[in-house]
Amino acid sequence: MANNSDLKSQTEFHDHVVLSEEEAPNLVGTAAEEIQKGYWKSPKFLGSCLAIILLANNLFWGYAVPVNVLNIINQDIGPSPNIYLVSLVNTLIKGVCLLLVGSVSDAVGRRYFMIGAQTFSVIGAVLSATSRNVNMLIGANVFIGMAGSGQVLYPLLSQEIVPNKYRGWSQGVITLLVLPSIGFGPIIGVSGHIETHVRCTVTIWVWCYWLHGIVSAVSLVLFILCYFPPGFHQLQSRKSRLDQLQSIDYFGFILYAGGLICLLLGLSWGGKQYPWGSARIIVLLVIGILGLITFVLYENFMKLAQPLLPMSLFRIRNFWIAVVVGSVGQMSFYAMNVLWPMQVTNLFTQDIKTIGWMTCTTGLALTIGEIITGPLFKRFGNVRWQMVIGCIGLTIFGGVMALGNEHRKAFAIAITICNGLFIGWVELVAIVVAGLVVPPERIGTAQSFFASTRAVSGTIASSIYLAIYNGELKTNMPQRVTSAVLKAGLPENSVAQLLSALSNGTSAALSKVPGINNNIITAARAGQKSAWSASFSTVYLSTIAFGATALIVAWFATDISEYMTTFVNKRVEQSKSRVETEKA
Template sequence: MSQEKVSQADHIDNTTPAMSTPTAASASPSVVDDGLDHEGTVVYWKSFSFLGSLAAIMLMANSLFIGYAMPVNVLSVIDADIGPSPNIYLVSMTFTLVSGVMLLIVGRLSDIVGRRYFMIFAQILSLVGSIISARANSVNMVIGGTILSAFAGGAQQLYPMLVQELVPNKYRFYSQAAITLSVLPTIGFGTAIARAFVANEHMGWRWCYYLNVIVSGLSVVLLALCYFPPDFHMINKELTTLQELRQLDYGGLFLYSAGLVLLLLGFTWGEGTYPWASAHVIAPIVIGAVLVAVFFLYQIYMPLKQPLMPIKLLKIRNFSAVVIVGCVGQMVYYALNLLWPTIITTFLTTDNIKIGLMSSTTGAGLAFGEVIVAPFFKMLGHPNYQLAAWSVLLTVFTALMALVDQNSQTLSIILTLFAGICVGVVECITIVISGLVVPPEDIGASQGFYTSMRAVTGTIALSIYVSVYSARLPVFIQRDVTAAAANAGLPTDSLPAVFAALTNGTSSALDAVPGMNSTIATAVTDGNLLGYHMAFKVVFLSTIAFGGIAIIASFFVQDVSKYLNNYVNKTIHRPGNEGQAQNRPAEKVVEEV
């Protein structure tokens, strides 16, 4: 790229006019411009292009959670309707694999050639994938539609970056809060909406996909009409498209894609599909880890003109520190994502609507956490202490879930809500800082790398939790049910029938056990619940180790107040202005919008 390589950190003079190009000339003192002082600037911020772009990005963000998170919550219903199929788990796995790999690729390539067509094409894929899934008459068709949606997800998950780079740096926390608030209906209450669709006989699970068809379609229209960030010719002043294509890091693309796919595949299979000691799990993890290591060595030592992942980013202390905090902090939170729905159905309720509403506490808490941090971050300062404090609280609230049993409905709701708030604050701070402290032309690579690392660490966390839970649950149930049944007077030779009845899951099966009466049945049920409680307890207490890593990494984050200035990374332009600079004084920009 011939675009000037310059970091926001090199131009931290808060007297620089908003949306000005960060050059030596523009760094000279001038009248303070907060983006609202000049009539032309006000026109730009209120223009159809700018507001339409924001609306398109917000719809894109909602499309991500509608098209994936909502159907995943009702997979058993989908399987019962158009299955059964042993491949139903691939709906979840393929999305994680494909979108996780695409994140860095989309982020980096859109840095180089422009973002417009990446985002439009992604939403078209989301639209088509949802249509296929909505009309599916087999689980394999749903998987096919999900694969298309997964490619779209690689772009959709970059939605925080798309908003942040369009606003002045000092408003990035507010933009992150705003975009998160806009997805509250889907990230917060998507589970409840999905289950409400299922409960409505006139709608059903297919409406999870039909809703995404509507949202993706609106996003495509607004992106096409309004979203004109700097294009290839505005970013590349000297190179032609063919020259730029020749310089792309194809070796890095192969190593990164192959390594990440194998890693995610291995850890996903280790969640229960195959034994951890099997070649199906060990081989992908080992080969994937080697390929990822080779990828980083390749990025370091090869003379690449357009590296897929600029290693210089990892040398930025703030960037590396917040990536660790964000990824490891999320690993703590994943215990709730995995176990909270099971806790609800095991201990609290079997009502479909109540399950959906209770499952929404973590997502709603996360959205609220991102919103509340925006007004106070700069005022409080010391991001290291802020991140450490919230990481401590996240670890404490998650670990306290070890106390939850069938008598703890209120406590469990409070703990999951507050844990969600904590992870929302941590997520907001780390996402914004990871984009603030890198050179403007590398924000896509930085956000793509950060988000893909979260996919990897999240998959690893789920694998660990599933393994611990799966290993300990039968041990605890065997121990606690046996003790409860013996103490209540059940004959020893009836125990095999008791465990068979518990597997069946019906009260009639338990009543049919020889020697069973109401007192023994109550004792057996309590013993079974105690076994679940103990298994949950072990998993939640295991999150303390991850929380400790996040807390330690927090102290390596340095002050970022100098970055919270008036600089705008990208501005929306009117088609036909390709020859203009990427960022210009606000007055000139709005004359052209």
């Protein structure tokens, strides 16, 4: 018999939150005991699982690998000053469409959104691989970004088709199966650079996109043949397609998209294309923030049939706690993600292959953290303590990263691994909790908002860290280099020319400095490394503030054991349940 208490616990909106009958899609989940015996081994279920796994790998193949070889791509089909737009366009399109995909697919079904995402992925991959110039590649990444808005929901897709109590397992397993893409992106990317020197060819990057296209095509076929979750008629028995089309929150989407685009452009361009104090950056940031505030007010006070982001979700304590902890906690990861490759290159090695392997440690550690803790999520139990211990770990090891200098390579590698493991644990707990505690019919909206928030917090973190680093380096570099070379015997009136030559980066420029010799050059290089180390240290210390914030918020999480049931949110094959079959 079905476990009716499992079903009941999932249909009650936590903290007295109520969805109107018009607003909420039909509840289509069921207890695992009611599902036909052969369902879990059926071709459609297994095919859907494989389709989701391939889709998840596409997300990282479409961004993480190409972003590591943009300089190689620019050599091949450029050069162009707009090469940075390849990654920026991808990020913007994905971020803007994400919430719309999650919200609308809750209401009308996910099948055609996933088929559409993988279709765009194939188109984007083919156009990218055949690009003859940078502008064409930028256009191709519009399609890859649109695909990414569906692909980034892979945790949701994998979790809603398994019983609630196995969602930790689900997240851990799918993370294991995307390990090659997440963990080894840097070494795969720099392989293109190695090929450039060994075989005198730069076309290796093209095969990154062809492989992306092949995987997308296989996943697309599997979604078409196997993935049949509840569709429009199962989810919306009270509405026609026209009614549903008219009830979409178009104005809310315009406010959200406009605000998010302006905010992300301001954060991405600030300190790079334009100074932070420039009118262009200030206007973008102000418009972005005001646009998002207006969006929140609009969603909160307007009586909408189907809001893009129901504000009632934020009355669920564990949901907003998971969003804050997951978004703020992962800001420590972005310190490593942004700075660790620079640290490896500037302090430890110039060998491209070694750089690739060393920079893999951050992504590998994060994924291993999720893989280890996924199966233990239910066994560990109390999510408050899981979040608290995870946040303590990432706060401590994020700060300890400040001790990793040019003389402590092994120590620095070990700390990045430890930090990554704790960040992976926090990320897994936050993702699973955010999907568990919301109404089953709103899981797409909740998870897409969470993913969007993580993307914005990551961009904010990257901008803060780079601003701190550049500010510190501007002070530390002349001080430490000057002190080192004067002690080595360089005439004081040659210091300015030496600093200019170091900025130039060529041996020819250094050789023209009056009074220069090999000992002074060695001292200057040591001074540079000391300046870089000091600047990196300041940034790593700043991560303590983010970790401490996440830690404080995590303390207010409550028990979620009532949700760890056999409830299955959606089946991928809408066959009769075991109970219905027995009655027939």
